[in-house]
Each structure stands twice: as C-alpha cells, then as structure tokens.
Amino acid sequence: MWPSRRGRSDSSGAGATNGASSIFGAPLDVAIRRRGSSQQQQPAEVPDIVRQICEHLSKAGLATEGLFRVNGNNRMANQIRRLFDEHSVVDFSDIHDVHSIASVLKQYIRELPDGIVDSEATLQFVQAAEAAAGDPNRLCRDYAELIDRLPEPNRKLLKYLTEFLRRVADRDAENKMSPLNLGICFGPNVFRCGDTVQSLKVQSMANKIMSDLIAHYSDVFEPAPQAKLPRMVTVKECSGSGGAGNSPSLRRLSAGSTGGGGGGGHSMTNNNSSHSSSSESAAVALRSGGPQPKPRNSLQPTLSASTPASASAGAAGGASMVSSSRVSLVDDEPSSYSESPRFPQQQQQQQLAAQQQQQLGLLQQPGGSLSRAIRAAVASHLFGAAADEDADDDGDEDDDDVEELPRDGGSSGGGGGPDEEEESERTLTPKATPSPAVPRLDLSQLTAGGPAAAATGTGASASSAGAPGASGSTSVEARRSVYDNVGSLQRPASAGKSAWVIGSLFFISSRSCS
C-alpha cells in the first residue's frame, strides 16, 4: 500500500512529526487548554486555531467562490501550519490565499485523533439518518440527541464549526457553497468512517448528515425554548389552534419542567380522546435541550427502521425514554398499521428479540460494527417470527413481565413524572385493545429494520432492569429456532472453521508425537 497523501502531508507538515509540540494531531481536550500564556485560566470553547481561521475567513473569505471546495496550495498550507505551531496568534494579513487557509482548517479537523465525531458515533448518526429519512423534524431531534451525547469539547467544536459553515452557506449566491456542497467537503473531515468497503456508503451518508446539520443548524443546535420537556414526548400538533400553550395533560406529563408551545398549541396524544383523531394530525415531538450525557454503550446499532419506537431507539437508554417509546408505540402512527397490533405483547416480543439479539451478538463474535448491525437486523427479523410464536404459547405470563420492566426503569431513572406517565399508559392500553387475542407481530407489515430498531429501544432497558426469569425459557427456544434460520448462513462457516482448527491441532499434535 502506498502511503496515503494525507500521511505524506503529515510528515511534510512542519512540526507534525514531533506530536508533542504540534497543534495538528493533538487531542481536542489538549488543544482547548493550549492557549496564549496571557489567558491560562480556563479552557477555550474551541481550539484557538479553529477560532482564528473561522474569524479570518468570516472577514475575508465568505464571498470566495468555492471556499473549502477548491484545494489550497500545499506549500502555502504547510507554511500556515508552521505558523500555527510556532505562534499562538497568527497574522493572516499577508496571506492572501483564503483557500490555503481553509485547507488548513480542514486539515486540522481531519487530523484530530478521533475526528470531531468518532467512528462509533458516526455509525449512530448514520443509523439515525437512515431511520428518520424523509422526516426532517425527527431527523433534527435525533441528531440533537446524538450531539448531546458527544464529549463536551467535540460538541462545542461541532456547534462552532457548523455555525460558521451556516454563515458560509448563507452566502452561497456568491461563493456557490450550498449546505450540500459544504457537507461533501466537510463530511469526511468531521466524521470518521473507517477505511473499509462499506465505509463508502457510510461516507456518503456522513456527507449528507453534515449537509443536514448545516442546513438545519438552528433546529439542531438551538432548539426552541420548548426544549425543557422530558427528553422525547410524542405529541400531536393540532392544525389550526394557535398559541394555546400547554394542555394540562402535557404539563402533568412534563412534571414541573417549564414548557412552551413553540409552533402553535400542542395537545397530548396520551389520552384516548385525541387518539381517535390522530390520523389527521401530524405527529411532532419535543425534545429536551438540557445536555444529559448518557452512557454511549446503551445504544445498540440499528438499521433503517420505520416503527415509531425506532425514533426512541436512536436515543435509548434513559427511563423517560422507555416510557415515551411506549407512548408512541401505543398511540402514534396508526394509519400505516390500521389493525393496530402494537400492544404490550408485541413490545414484549421486541424486547425478547432484543435480548436474544444481544445474546446472539455475543455468541457470534461480531467482526465490524457495520456487519454487526446488519447481522443484528437479519437476526431480529427472524427473531420477530420466533418470538411471535413464543408469545402465543405463554403470552399471559410474559405480559406481566413486560409491565414490570418499564416501571422498574421509570422509578429508578426519573422523578415523579415518569411514574405518572406509566400510570396513564397502563390504564390506556387495555382499553385500546380490540380483541382479547394476542396480537401477532406481522412481519410482512414491517420493513426489514422495524423490529430490530424497535427492539433495541426497549432492549437496553430490559438488560439494565435485569432479564425476567419467565422469559428465559422462551429466549432459549427462540434462539434455537433462530439459529436454525440464521444457521444456514452462519453455521457452515463456523463449523468449517472449527473443524479446520481441530484438524490442524490434530496435525500438529501428531507431528510432535512422531
């Protein structure tokens, strides 16, 4: 393999070789503490180099055609890099080539050890983008959730950069750099997509995500004040009613936090009266703006999903999440599934599927995270069928278990609010059930990712609350049956491999004996 160009420019770049003194390639949290000696008190919001370049380009470069698209002069860029390594404040007055300066900014971001958004978070962004394709509201909300979960320096840098790019894009009549163009130029720098073949697809999604972030900057980074509600509460927007403020039920749900009707009045869907008219009203969701970093590993990889619960799957982990996913499961989007099969039993199947999916994932030693996500989707698609049959056998027993789970999570995570919410739901759910028969999860009605995504949303909570005993037997059964299905793909390879290993061991041992 030839050394990549980037690698060469690294080594030729001044000071890049001695990483200790170079700004380039230094971790972000080191970079923000590295300031001029005069202002040592506290870390900067963003690295000085980013701020200086953005401020200079704001003054001198916004009207330049092809800013960030046209490559800078390599030599000039190296010179600027050297200036930044040697001086804390760089005077751009005799550097007239804005493209080279822009190049240095891109190089700096590209050379951050983990990028602004590391590879793990990039995958989550891509999954969120795939899941929420075509729904800008949800997209912004999901992006905001994921951005909230980034480490603080990264989040601030991303916000700063996107805000700057937003200003570049505002003048695209002059500089021809629309959000789309900027997204293509910055996607590979901001996101880390790996170097595999699959990463090409991830890369193009990452570019699109970057474009979205720039285009919807204010929606993603500066949401309206309504953002003080619990993390994700599905509400319906009543067409026509304006400025009604909060409905009592909404206020009850938000449990003391302040809320404001941003775009017209909202009424909760979490009661039966609005449920009936839900087909006309568009579902929107509010999210809380307060940064509440959650453990990242609580999010399982999901593929494209169409069920409402996947909206929360993109941001699973908290107790309020669990309950809000239930809200949307019961109430939301009934038009596409008019038979309304979304009831606790179904959810329980999905939880089962999620658990088993996790177990399967452990069993099979996933290779790359992408392939793991794909495998998980395939597995849970099959699981859906398997869990479905199980639910028929001992549906009643498991029903209780499922009721246990979210309640558990709700009391441990949230204050008084989530409990109340649970209450209203539990009273609601049986009423909405049209028939006592256990509804079956009809795979044909769901797209491939549907059950997987829905399942992971609740799956995380299932594992955190401790696996219920009763579902243990079904999980084994389901796993077995899924293994029969998946096995046609997986087993021959692994069986062959183990046979090969045993064979070679035999060979070695026989050789050593003789």
Place this chain on the structure above:
Amino acid sequence: MSKSVSKSVKPIKIVVIGSGGVGKSALTLQFSKSKFFLDYDPTIEDSFSKSCYIDNEMARLDILDTAGQEEFTSMREQYMRLGQAFLVVFSVTDRKGFEEVDSLIQLIYRVKDREAFPIMVAGNKIDLQNDRCIDQSLAQELVQRHQEFNPYCAYIETSAKTRLNVDLVFHDLVRLLRLYNAKGGSKQAKKSKCSLL
C-alpha cells in the same frame, strides 16, 4: 468482423483526475451528455459510459469522474489501479490546480509501477481568457518534461463550457492508449523487471 466487434466491446477505463473545482465533471458531462451543467456540486465519484468510433474503430469508454478534494485522496489510489488511461485536468485560471498536476502524474507512475503510461493533460476553462494565469507555454513545458520518458503524454487546452476540444481530448487519450497497447507498453515498460527470469 465478429472478431473486431468482440475486441472493441471491451471497455476502456478512463479516470479523470485533478484538483478541486477545475472542471473535471463539466468536461466529462460535456463529453458524455453533450451538456454544460452549471451545478457546483463537488463530485465524490461518478462514472459514465460512452461508445464512439475513433479512427474507424469502435471504442467503449468507461469514464470515472473523481473527487478533487484532498479529503477523498484515500480513494485515489484505488481507482488509479483500475484506470487504463488518465485525463489530468487543471484550470488555466487556477495556479494551485496546475501545481498539483505534476504530483498527480507522479502518483500515476508510482501506483502503476510504470515510467510510461497514457496520460492526457487538459488545461480547462480557456474560455475565461481574462482570468487566465497559466500560459500555454508553461503547461507545454511541463508535459514536454514528462514526454522525455513518457511518450504517451500530451497536452490539450479545452473549454467544457464552449465544448472546445472536449471530444478531441478524450479521443486523443484513446489514441494514446492504443498506441501504448500496440507498442506492448503494458508489458515492456515495467519499471522494475525481475532480473532472475
């Protein structure tokens, strides 16, 4: 006849490279679709196919239009390995793009492990005479330096906007490739031949 058809049907893989915003896509689209697109979208990777008669011989061109931005250089060597002929584009209004031409040609030699390879250098945007900063002589000089050891290298000035020399630049590249193949260049010009055999 049947023989010549089956021979000509084999596509020729042409890779278009060059700095960002110099008009690689404009050139490719003008050639393959006979249109000048005013879009300013940076390309990540596009491919086009076009069949035409060049010197009374059928040629099917698979043209790979690539990204000029340095962010995408990781893909560069992959498609360079696949290319049979290269169109290196720069803009006569952009000095930096021109400065990249030489390093790109060097990279082709390295990736292909050859000292000679069919490479066409195109000086694009010559309709913008007022903004021109790269003289024809400057570009000729560069190409002549390469021609000393790579006879399959040439320079043509183009304008994707006015369609000046657009067909010529692709056709001449195919001619260079044919010449190269006829001379057995692909076998002879290997840089490091194994001396043991």
